[in-house]
Amino acid sequence: MKAVILAAGYGTRLQRDLQNDPTGRFKSLIGIPKPLLPVGHSALISRWIAALENTACIDGIFVVTNDLYYQIFEQWAKQFTVVKIINDGTRCNEERLGAVACLQLAVDHFQIEDHLLVIGGDTLFKEDFSLSNFMDSFLQLQSKCEESNLVLSCLCKDKETTKYGILEVDEDLRVCAMKEKPSPDETTSRRANAPIEVKDAPGNFLSWLISRKPVYIHQISGRFDVGNLSSYIECDSYFHGKLKDVNNYLK
Structure with missing residues (x-):
């Protein structure tokens, strides 16, 4: 089975919230794509990779991103031997292909003829998953x-x-x-x-x-869908204070 992580969004709501945040607490997150945001002590998407690498059924992990963030994802992926990045070629939110088209892009590019596990790159679940x-x-x-x-x-x-x-x-x-x-x-x-x-x-x-x-x-039981600043704060707080078994999360 192959895993495809959809990470080609531009996070326009979140970036707008970060720019307008009067506290300045999250200024360092400006320009970071949502899947690479730190939640707790790890990037959001890295938590998925840790679980996927531990799953015997998964023998390939593909991440679809855009041209704006491609180099950032390429640099991040160097720490993983099983992760491959594909660029959808878009540069702004108005050009985005959409989730289904990005999924098809990955299937065609990597010639996937296997079962697919499709994951939203800005989504995590509660600890009981x-x-x-x-x-x-x-x-x-x-x-x-x-x-x-x-x-x-x-x-x-x-x-x-x-x-x-x-x-x-x-x-x-x-x-x-x-x-x-x-x-x-x-x-x-x-x-x-x-x-x-x-x-x-x-x-x-x-x-x-x-x-x-x-x-x-x-x-x-529930999920974290990071779309704006308040949802990011909720997700980050969960992984800083409520997550009990960090080593077995998602696994």
């Missing part, structure tokens, strides 16, 4: 049907359904439908997936996939 458990669940599904897919989902509150794509599942946790940011009375499900955006639209791909292949959910 286990990559090995997730992989075991995927392999169990594969043993029954080789066309099965597995996605992560967490429960949201009633008032939060309008923020996410909501996955409706059957008794086997197979996804039957995905509703884009529905009101609470439009669905009884509270199983949230990442919000769908027009350009960065992995949710659109998931909607397409559901009608063609078996897609199941793997429940998690």
